[in-house]
Amino acid sequence: MNTEGRTMGLRLVVGADEAGVDYKDKVLEDLRQDPRVSEVTDIGVNRSDAPDDFTRPYPYVGIAAGEMIRDGAADRAILFCGTGIGVAIAANKVEGIRATAAHDSFSVERSVLSNDCQVLTMGQRVVGIELARRLVREWIGYTFDPASASAGKVKVLTDFEAC
Numbered sequence: 001m002n003t004e005g006r007t008m009g010l011r012l013v014v015g016a017d018e019a020g021v022d023y024k025d026k027v028l029e030d031l032r033q034d035p036r037v038s039e040v041t042d043i044g045v046n047r048s049d050a051p052d053d054f055t056r057p058y059p060y061v062g063i064a065a066g067e068m069i070r071d072g073a074a075d076r077a078i079l080f081c082g083t084g085i086g087v088a089i090a091a092n093k094v095e096g097i098r099a100t101a102a103h104d105s106f107s108v109e110r111s112v113l114s115n116d117c118q119v120l121t122m123g124q125r126v127v128g129i130e131l132a133r134r135l136v137r138e139w140i141g142y143t144f145d146p147a148s149a150s151a152g153k154v155k156v157l158t159d160f161e162a163c
């Protein structure tokens with residue numbers, strides 16, 4: 001809810017390296033039309049970028065997205081690279097971030113309901129575009145329940161980071 005009592009939609013970040021840019025752009029179009037989403041920030045890369053920016057390696061993308069969530073500028077991120085693995089590893093380097101690659105419906109569900117992941121990543125070289133779009137639609141529909149049995153397990157991670 002915002003200060004006027006209205007329900008706020010999700011504030012999302014989308015990003016990709018060169019190997020994931022086509023999927024990022026397609027998903028971005030979907031998210032811009034999704035009524036559950038109030039804001040989408042595209043952190044690149046983009047085909048219109050200068051060559052050095054367009055070939056920005058995946059760690060910069062994952063870290064930038066994680067920092068936006070850590071700093072409260074976004075709620076969640078959806079990132080693409082060739083496999084989804086590199087951007088997930090990078091985002092997980094940011095304190096408080098739980099990121100995972102997932103390419104099936106069950107894992108996408110559990111990434112939120114079990115693990116409270118704020119970042120979903122996918123590989124453009126791994127999964128078809130229609131499945132990727134569907135998984136994004138599903139993922140943004142899940143909300144972690146802090147009263148669930150999974151919450152204590154996630155807390156072990158946040159407590160460890162606080163040490």
Ligand SMILES: O=C(CO)[C@H](O)COP(=O)(O)O
Pocket residue numbers: 017019020058081082083084085086087
């Ligand atoms: O998939 C990637 C990293 O996980 C990236 O898009 C390509 O990385 P590379 O195989 O090291 O070029």
